[in-house]
Amino acid sequence: MHGHGRSSCPLPENASGLALFLDIDGTLLDIAQTPEAVVVPPDLPTVLKRLADRLDGALALITGRSIGTVDDLFGLPATAVSGLHGAEWRGADGRTATIATTEAFELARSYMRQQTADMPGVIFEDKGAAIAAHYRLAPERETQVRELMAAIAGPVADGWELQEGKQVVELRPRGRDKGDALASFMREAPFRGRRPVAIGDDVTDETMFAAANRLEGLSVRVGIDGRQSLARGRMRAPSDVRGWLARISA
Ligand SMILES: O=P(O)(O)OC[C@H]1O[C@H](O[C@H]2O[C@H](CO)[C@@H](O)[C@H](O)[C@H]2O)[C@H](O)[C@@H](O)[C@@H]1O
Numbered sequence: 001m002h003g004h005g006r007s008s009c010p011l012p013e014n015a016s017g018l019a020l021f022l023d024i025d026g027t028l029l030d031i032a033q034t035p036e037a038v039v040v041p042p043d044l045p046t047v048l049k050r051l052a053d054r055l056d057g058a059l060a061l062i063t064g065r066s067i068g069t070v071d072d073l074f075g076l077p078a079t080a081v082s083g084l085h086g087a088e089w090r091g092a093d094g095r096t097a098t099i100a101t102t103e104a105f106e107l108a109r110s111y112m113r114q115q116t117a118d119m120p121g122v123i124f125e126d127k128g129a130a131i132a133a134h135y136r137l138a139p140e141r142e143t144q145v146r147e148l149m150a151a152i153a154g155p156v157a158d159g160w161e162l163q164e165g166k167q168v169v170e171l172r173p174r175g176r177d178k179g180d181a182l183a184s185f186m187r188e189a190p191f192r193g194r195r196p197v198a199i200g201d202d203v204t205d206e207t208m209f210a211a212a213n214r215l216e217g218l219s220v221r222v223g224i225d226g227r228q229s230l231a232r233g234r235m236r237a238p239s240d241v242r243g244w245l246a247r248i249s250a
C-alpha cells in the first residue's frame, strides 16, 4: 500500500482495477447521536455514482442498514448493496434477495418496541428483518438493553442472532455476514477479476476484512482507537475516506 506522500491514506490514488466495498456508518458517514441524525454530505452521492461508473459498477455498499434505508440516504437505486450485515442483497444487475420474517421474530420485535418505549434515551430501530436497540443517549442502560435483547433472541434463535455494534445491540438474520457478501459480489461481473478494497469501522466489518485479505485485496479500518483488527491499513476518520473517494473519482 502506498500514499503518494499526500496523506497517511494507505490506499492507491488511482481507482483502476479496484472493486470497492464500503461500510456506511462510521466509514462513509460520521457517527451521529441517533440513526436518523446522520448527515450525508451533499456531494457524496455524486462522488459514489461517478466512482461506480468509473469502475463499471464495481462499487458496493455493505452495511448493517436495510437496503431501503440506504436508498433513502443516498438515492442511488442502481448501486450494488448488501444490507442487514450481509443478509440482504442487491447486485450490480439489480437482482435482489431479501429475508422473510417469522411470527417469532415479529413477536420479539413488538415486545422490544414496547419495552424500549419505557426506556428514556434508548432508541428502537426497526429495519424490517432486523431490529436494533441503541443506548448511545443512555449509556447507563447498556446492561438492561443487553439483557433484554439476549432474552428476546432465545425464541428466534433459529434464524436470527445478536450483533454487537457501536453502542447498539442488534438482532439480525443469521447465516450470511459481510464477508460472505463481499465474496459473493467478487464471484460476479463487474467485480470479478478486480482487486477488492474493503473499508469499515466496526466488529461487523471484520468478516469483510478477512474476505478481502483472502482475495489478496486491501482492508482498511477507520478509527485510531487501537482495537485489534484484521484490517491491514488504518484511516483516521470518515472525512479521510470521503476525501480519498473524491480524489480517485475525479
Ligand atoms: O454497517 P454500518 O453501515 O456501519 O451500520 C452499522 C449500524 O449503523 C447505525 O448505527 C450506528 O450509527 C448511528 C448513526 O451514526 C449511531 O447513532 C449508532 O450509535 C451506531 O450504532 C445503524 O443505526 C444500524 O442500523 C447499523 O447496523
Ligand SMILES: [Mg+2]
Pocket (backbone or CB within 6 Å): 023, 024, 025, 026, 027, 200, 201, 202
Ligand atoms: Mg460501520
